Amino acid sequence: MSVVKGPDSEREITIRQMIDENQTVLLRMCYLYLHDVQLAEDAVQETFIKAYRALDSFRGEASARTWLTRIAMRTCMDMQRGFWFRRVERRVTPEMLPDRTQEVEDGESALTLAVMNLPKKEREVTLLYYYQDMTVNEIAETLGVTQPTVSYRLRCAKEKLRTELERRDDP
């Protein structure tokens, strides 16, 4: 997607396209992080509001997906740090997942639950690396940590998810 500057109508076209192409995957990422559908929807809306306002500063150095993911993850992190949202992590169980529109394999929901039950810092890097296909460098910039820290957290997460990932590899 090319960077668009100029009249508001062009901005609106750009943000609409960004919303159409990215909101579902961002919603799912935010849900996996926040464990709550309504919070995730609020985070996604806040993300696109921020993106709309900052459209002029988006220079296309990263893809629109990466740029939006960065905003969304920071929005989620801020929501979790908020005083009125300060909370204890609840272990997510299968019945807490949103209703599905199609059948899903047990292994797939097990992997999803395993991700949601990762410690927060491992969950962050896992979602950005595996679900959003960001590089270690991009993740480090997003989270404000070093690349070795990202690599370490990914290794820890992968160890915890190994059973589920290997199960998915079975033909």
Added chain:
Amino acid sequence: MNEQQEKAKFRQAIDHTLTGLEGDPFLYQRVTAQTEKGAHVMKHRKWNMGLVIALAVMACIMTAAAASGWFGGYVNWNGEILPEERADMLPHPTAAPEMSVDMSSFRLAQELVMSAQEMEIVQVTQKNVFGGESTTSNRLEKHPDTYEAFLVLLAEAPYLPVPAFIPEGYEFSDCQLVYDCRRDGEYVLTSTEVLEDGSRVERYRVAEEDALLSGYSLSFRRNGDPEDYLAVYTRLYHQTDPAEHHIGVNEDQTAQVMAVAGMDNAIAILSDTHRTLTMRRVLPQKVDYLYYDLEEVRYPDSYSEVQIDVMTRQVDAATMADMFSGQ
């Protein structure tokens, strides 16, 4: 399986599991309305949900994942780190009643609560899997549209400090005022309805003269930088022992005790990307009120204090302190 194959299978598993989560076809309209006209066009009342969740938070199980490294530790108002053995003794919440209600019922309760009008409480009571009842409710709230309107309402509550100034460049974004009921007032039941699934929906109001402003949230944004925000959260508490209050500190954060004129305690929690200043002031006279859970709460040995959280990415801790110094 190579890395790319792993990622592909990962994404497939997530997307198959979350097929029920799809984008909102009206998101574009809400985003442009909010940004261009300054209107509040929220699909959900965010702070309502935060408070509903806060209810669940107070009754959640501390998981093994949380115990194994969710945060770096706890500090008290003096910046002293809580010893591990004492951290283990912090109250562990019990199972959340909301967790024992199936998701569709909980979602219904949330929607009903979201439908509450300004200064109305909607309380939904549902049977849970343990044979008991679970409740979901909102708070009495007002949502002034401007910072000036916010300040007018805050004049009614001199015990709640307001910022002496707003750092340059930051503009008002939104706010929420939370009310409870004065001790000699009452939450008036205005209607009761039992739904087909057995859920009981009760609506309450408080007379204007009985409503007591007990907290607010206030947020600002700086032009041109969407991630540059400043948020203030203030809350009135019944308190018994301030020594029991501990603040969680993540591994990448440091705690810095500060002296702020007019505040009894202040501690800044700082990281490279985020800053929070939490302050506390004991009130000279108790401000007595009925807590939001609609049952009279008695704290005969308590006193009143106000806690203020200021949160931001860019503003330094000294400036945040100056905003409330001498208030």
